[in-house]
Amino acid sequence: DMKVTQMPRYLIKRMGENVLLECGQDMSHETMYWYRQDPGLGLQLIYISYDVDSNSEGDIPKGYRVSRKKREHFSLILDSAKTNQTSVYFCASSFDWGASYEQYFGPGTRLTVL
């Protein structure tokens, strides 16, 4: 079953707390992504991972870092969360980073930073 999972689905944190969002995929995809989705802005790319320990910044990496120690897992870390990081975060994976491959998205994590 081709699936991308995300945990947790909902999270409420206070400003300054650390946040860990986890993503898993069962398709052995090399490439994984983290996006955030805000109303009227579509999907904004935070980070891409091309494989284990091979990560690259996206359009809005400031305030975020990632970790990929196993091909099937990709984590997004917010050190000292800020209120403007309240958003819905999506993880995605694709077979490769080439343009012809579709991205498979997880169900999202709704993060609220108070």
Added chain:
Amino acid sequence: QQKVQQSPESLIVPEGGMASLNCTFSDRNSQYFWWYRQHSGEGPKALMSIFSNGDKKEGRFTAHLNKASLYVSLHIKDSQPSDSALYFCAVSPIFHNTGNYKYVFGAGTRLKVIA
């Protein structure tokens, strides 16, 4: 910086009607285009891709691409209430300043199909 703009922002069509969604992009070197659909409370899901100029039909969905005019569109024939969703176009990876590729997504068109 690639700009991808979608219109209209929202669209209401009657059941059985035709929905037309538009997407313009700014980079003439763009090569690949995807349409994604996102139902409420879910993650986006790929609907169809188009890589060559012209039309591509998959069931009730037809994508049209005109690279010279920097334009791609999606047409949904015989629209169903289950087609109600947020639709994104995603334009081919451009050469990011790190030398790696990335997609650019439009802001989306919210489609509502009313019975």
